[in-house]
Amino acid sequence: MKYAAAMLAAPIAFYFDFSSPYSYIASEWVEALAARHGRTVEWHAMLLGATFQVTDIKSPVSYPLKREYSLHDFERSARFAGVPLKNPEKFPIATQNAARLFWWLHAKSSTTASHWARHCLRAYFARGVDLSDVASLRALAQEFGLDAEQAEAVWNDAQWKLRLKAENDAAIALGVFGAPYFVIDGEPFWGNDRRAQIERWLEKGPF
Amino acid sequence: MKYAAAMLAAPIAFYFDFSSPYSYIASEWVEALAARHGRTVEWHAMLLGATFQVTDIKSPVSYPLKREYSLHDFERSARFAGVPLKNPEKFPIATQNAARLFWWLHAKSSTTASHWARHCLRAYFARGVDLSDVASLRALAQEFGLDAEQAEAVWNDAQWKLRLKAENDAAIALGVFGAPYFVIDGEPFWGNDRRAQIERWLEKGPF
Numbered sequence: 001m002k003y004a005a006a007m008l009a010a011p012i013a014f015y016f017d018f019s020s021p022y023s024y025i026a027s028e029w030v031e032a033l034a035a036r037h038g039r040t041v042e043w044h045a046m047l048l049g050a051t052f053q054v055t056d057i058k059s060p061v062s063y064p065l066k067r068e069y070s071l072h073d074f075e076r077s078a079r080f081a082g083v084p085l086k087n088p089e090k091f092p093i094a095t096q097n098a099a100r101l102f103w104w105l106h107a108k109s110s111t112t113a114s115h116w117a118r119h120c121l122r123a124y125f126a127r128g129v130d131l132s133d134v135a136s137l138r139a140l141a142q143e144f145g146l147d148a149e150q151a152e153a154v155w156n157d158a159q160w161k162l163r164l165k166a167e168n169d170a171a172i173a174l175g176v177f178g179a180p181y182f183v184i185d186g187e188p189f190w191g192n193d194r195r196a197q198i199e200r201w202l203e204k205g206p207f
Numbered sequence: 208m209k210y211a212a213a214m215l216a217a218p219i220a221f222y223f224d225f226s227s228p229y230s231y232i233a234s235e236w237v238e239a240l241a242a243r244h245g246r247t248v249e250w251h252a253m254l255l256g257a258t259f260q261v262t263d264i265k266s267p268v269s270y271p272l273k274r275e276y277s278l279h280d281f282e283r284s285a286r287f288a289g290v291p292l293k294n295p296e297k298f299p300i301a302t303q304n305a306a307r308l309f310w311w312l313h314a315k316s317s318t319t320a321s322h323w324a325r326h327c328l329r330a331y332f333a334r335g336v337d338l339s340d341v342a343s344l345r346a347l348a349q350e351f352g353l354d355a356e357q358a359e360a361v362w363n364d365a366q367w368k369l370r371l372k373a374e375n376d377a378a379i380a381l382g383v384f385g386a387p388y389f390v391i392d393g394e395p396f397w398g399n400d401r402r403a404q405i406e407r408w409l410e411k412g413p414f
Binding site: 064066069080178188190193196200 | 262263264270271272273275276279280283284286287379382383384385395397398400401403404407414
């Protein structure tokens with residue numbers, strides 16, 4: 001079936017935010033899951049804060065009752081997925097610098113950019129490295145093999161500020177209102193907890 | 208182990224709202240899942256609208272971008288669970304009458320009350336019966352084997368209005384901010400999509 005063959009080869013679009021614990025958990029399984037089904041992953045760094053402003057949505061941790069549950073659920077869901085996660089002391093944080101660097105790397109190699117994403121997500125959620133702190137982010141960039149001066153110049157560069165904004169606007173235009181958010185064969189899936197549905201889609205197609 | 212034995216025998220508290228599609232989906236699997244693990248289910252009818260007011264939370268369908276996705280996800284998640292669901296034309300609806308009748312039945316038999324809950328949830332989400340319409344709800348009560356006059360008298364009775372309010376306040380005090388919401392051995396789980404974590408908890412205990 002020509003249609004199915006063409007569709008099944010399509011990559012998985014994966015929208016994530018550097019300050020989103022569920023994005024972090026998903027970032028740890030999405031590549032292996034895609035590979036098991038002959039797919040690749042297109043990583044899209046976004047700023048959930050900007051998206052929330054446009055859509056009038058708030059973070060789950062901004063509601064008193066929901067906050068306590070959510071913090072508990074972040075760690076439990078990580079354990080359930082077998083991913084090391086310790087709620088960072090400072091949460092959520094501003095992650096535009098890490099995201100701008102992502103898009104700068106992406107212009108050269110989308111693979112390197114995805115490695116940077118995983119490097120940052122693990123640093124923040126497993127080691128407690130504060131991505132919003134310039135010194136910490138410079139050190140992280142250096143650890144990743146980048147020049148810290150250049151990294152800082154990139155995230156202060158208007159070009160990469162605009163690029164991130166454009167990517168965020170494009171995501172919102174596509175209907176992305178949260179993270180992680182996946183688009184597979186045009187089908188949207190929101191949340192780390194849609195993993196089983198995503199797996200079923202990849203195995204057997206539309207349901 | 209005395210502790211484990213006592214804990215494992217504890218029932219599953221299941222908080223649901225008659226206008227919540229994810230509650231409906233969960234209502235179709237929670238009894239069988241509990242029984243497989245030697246547990247019973249304590250059904251708690253609540254009004255999510257009242258809870259949202261107190262907690263300043265909004266329904267996912269009240270946000271433009273989230274609304275479209277959610278409506279799609281309701282039906283897809285139902286298909287994934289093997290539960291018949293067709294998004295009702297009128298949604299969400301006021302369900303205090305069905306909930307008051309639930310608590311009236313509950314005072315006599317919690318089992319009968321849970322059957323009423325399933326009867327209503329199926330009627331609304333599989334057959335499109337509008338639970339907020341008095342004539343439809345009277346007919347539904349009659350179909351269930353109740354006297355329609357008496358049913359209407361119950362949901363207009365101050366005693367059952369107060370009882371529902373008290374149950375809702377108790378749920379909020381317990382931390383319930385959404386539905387479906389489960390409490391198992393003191394552990395909270397929010398959402399139909401926590402089914403796999405609930406199953407793991409029931410199988411192997413805390414994780």
